[in-house]
Amino acid sequence: MVVNVDDEQSGGVHKYFISRPVILLLSMASRATRGYWAVSEDGKIAFLKDAWRYHGDVFEREGEILIALREAGIRNIPELLYHGDVLFQKPPVPSNLKGKQKSSATDTSESENRSACPLTELYNVLDFMHRILTDQYIDAHWSLPGDVDDTKRCIVVLSRVHYRVTLATVGYPLEQFKGTESELPVDVILVMVDAYAQANRLHRNISLGNVILCRNRGDGVRRGILIGWELSCQLDDKGHAREYERTEGFTKA
Helix, strand or coil: CEEEEECCCCCCEEEEEECCCCEECCCCCCCCCEEEEEEECCCCEEEEEEEEEECCCCCCCHHHHHHHHHHCCCCCCCCEEEEEECECCCCCCCHHHCCCCCECCCCCCCCCCCECCCCCCCCCHHHHECECCHHHHCCCCCCCCCCECCECCCCCCCCEEEEEEEECCCCEEHHHCCCCCCCHHHHHHHHHHHHHHHHCEECCCCCHHHEEEEECCCCCCEEEEECCCCCCEEECCCCCECCCCCCHHHHCC
16 A cells, blocks of 8 residues: 655655554554654655644644654654644635645545645635544534433543654564564663753653664664653743643653
């Protein structure tokens, strides 16, 4: 299968060949995240992450977080290639602007001629993204037909947008770790300390699935890379997490 990644840094579109996912989350509470080993048109191997990210002013995109971490000199983080939201259709272009829109697309199998992000001053870009619609009907009269035990029911559904990110860092999951030739514990501690001290950020989602092993080309030693930064958050001026969800263990430590 061929998929496209709309790169928001350069404005270009990059094709990747993928097969079955190596990471597949089936939980109803997940962001439908899938991870693929991908091959670019020039034959280079990458890791492609396809997920439905939270959308809103308070939510950062993983690609933007990785760029900020790289600029801060954080060690043992993945190398970002491209990232961007997935667009599903071509927005209407006024006749006086035709020919000035850049080309973009989602899956090649769906369309070869879909356009890029519309001009923000003319269109609501959210109208042209792959996004969920559930959050738009929370207040509909038919969505909550009645209260429960005289208590008004309240359901919170966050808006989500289809998002893709590709990484040049490709490795094996921690479950395949064998032997002692890796400095894995030190690697993970270093990236946590660096992110806290140099970038004012907590990862908040350290798990077996978010640590991968990469072998150095020079000496062949494997090192641990901490991935999955989309749920990380920044710290306030007192060194506390700005968002307390998922950070109870850190804030009480």
